[in-house]
Amino acid sequence: MSPKMARFLTHFSQYTFILHHVRGKMNVVADALSRPPPEGLEDEEEKEPPLPDVTYTVHDCSDECAKNAAQVHEHRVRSAVLRNLSPEDTHLLLDDVDLRGESRPIGVAQQQVNTVDYHFVSPHLAPETNRAFQKGYEEDPAFKQQWLEGAQKEKFVKHYGLLFFKQKKGETVYRLCVPNVKELRTNVMIEFHDGKSSAHPGSRRTYLKAAQWYCWSTMDRDVREYVRTCETCARWKSSSQKKKGLLIPIPVPNECWEVVSMDFITGLPVSEGFDAILVAVDKLSKRAKYAPTYSTADAKDIAKVFFDAVVRRHGLPKAIISDRDSKFISDFWKSLMKLMGIKLSMTTAYRAQADGQTERQNLVLEDALRCMVSYYGDDWVKHVGTIEYAHSTLVNASTKFAPFELNTGRKVSDIVAAEMKDLLQSENDVTLAEFAKNFAKERQEIVERARQNLKEAQARGKEHYDRKRRQVVFKEGD
Structure with missing residues (x-):
């Protein structure tokens, strides 16, 4: 017997009652709970608003274009004609297309109605940010020599008034060097962890995403520390780590009934x-x-x-x-x-x-x-x-x-x-x-x-319990 059934029996045991059998065809109330509703009683589904229409003008083809289109759809000459098509005539590759110019409405796809803003890293920074980078290069020992004495062609490149690290992995990738300025490095981590298109990933994925475009010597360590102290992640995200706190057994008494x-x-x-x-x-x-x-x-x-x-x-x-x-x-x-x-x-x-x-x-x-x-x-x-x-x-x-x-x-x-x-x-x-x-x-x-x-x-119980726990030292103010 399941615990739930046992609780029901415990509750009903305080009543004295007699069970009466009800024939199946007479028990219409119970049947209603397990039968689909009759037609006509279902709630009408909410209809989505009609999609907006946008009018585009299809390319006005000439007689020559119509002739080329007929040849395109003939497999014998398709490859030869494709080489002579202009960019404006690529719509001829579609079947059942109206070749005469006209204006008609074209439905916008629902996916385009709910668009998402994507962030693209750009080296074109605001003037004050650019100056902060340049000042940071002059004071950061890791980039000072490359910035003042001239970048080494095989590793570093100066561009847009900034210093880039040249990395070749199949294709050449230029990663923006971020000097040891807390505000600049924090802004990078905020963009790739807290940004609208980031969704608060873990430290590893935050680092791998940011490392595609930026670099500094302690980047991995800084990202891990930033993600570890993210208030939003700590408040709302589930943890895959072991639960906090080891077992502390109650001391064994010296006498019975103590x-x-x-x-x-x-x-x-x-x-x-x-x-x-x-x-x-x-x-x-x-x-x-x-x-x-x-x-x-x-x-x-x-x-x-x-x-x-x-x-x-x-x-x-x-x-x-x-x-x-x-x-x-x-x-x-x-x-x-x-x-x-x-x-x-x-x-x-x-x-x-x-x-x-x-x-x-x-x-x-x-x-x-x-x-x-x-x-x-x-x-x-x-x-x-x-x-x-x-x-x-x-x-x-x-x-x-x-x-x-x-x-x-x-x-x-x-x-x-x-x-x-x-x-x-x-x-x-x-x-x-x-x-x-x-x-x-x-x-x-x-x-x-x-x-x-x-x-x-x-001791055995503590050893078994602590296998799924971890020790955490709290500091004042945590």
Whole structure:
């Protein structure tokens, strides 16, 4: 079942209804959605305005031209006649042309109506720009010698009062040398990147386009820096680079229930007056607590549920990780946590992965409920306790321990363990003092091993996550 269908079932499960079959030929309303509309009901297409007509005068042919035209269309003499045609008579090559002079309208093509302005680089610059180039040549070490002492014929050429670099690639190309004047070089990059006929290309294509007509020693580097800092590109263009920011895992706590993450599951069918679940997860042992509540509960109600589900059994945590739900950002909740010395760590808005542990636990609980509830789903409260216990006995992939064992220091008893209890006690007879000493030692070792396993799991997760990310150093003002 897809998630979308599951959401629909969850929504409709709060209603009690009976399905009635409607025969196909009677269900005309549904058929209307999948049938083409009858003729005559379609909206008339908007007609484009008529194209403007332009009148041209066709060349007034003489009798000699008409005679030549007849010969042109005879393949036997076509090549001989073509050599004798004047430029004005080239229209004779067209079939079915009226050879007598007249004036008639000729439709202008639609492509010509919406014309586009194209930019053509020209060496004829404004006088002030020309003087800026000449002054720049005199001060730029890269071009000063060629400009003052005379251009070398094999590489540089003076023309139009400017210096050109002579490059031969199949055919000779003259590229205008741009001196080290910030305004001149910036104007070139603006023309080939921001211009109307440029459309903000990337740094490589901007460089290749500009390099056809201009040149300077640091052109490639300057173009890359200009495109990188283009505000329009940064604001509107999609990026093909890796996403910014490497993963920074949340530090592993030293003890169980030292750090707790919390979230809500809402929109559930009403069951015994409840329609939501408060999910609290220990950051170290990964043990979860599921507390039924209702979606209209305020911060005071949630505080009571939290104390009953977590604090009463495991004590006060040092920190709580949560999203920015209205209950968690209320003045009452903040004041209460401050009085108890609990640090509130709230995730960034619309950044669910910052509290991925609880989001994952929500998914696990929802999947388990779907497998256990009735058809209408209004008995989910009866199954929450069973699911909580079952999940606490399953080995966690990160810690390599079951949450119950890591939290209590002992493995959960099952049928096989109960039958072998007497046998195990007879083989391992120890005094009460020795048992207490071993229990404390094993408890400490288990917690430390779990912490080490968590750190290794975080390292693997960070390595996998950072493959598609890149480190970015922001400066003041960015």
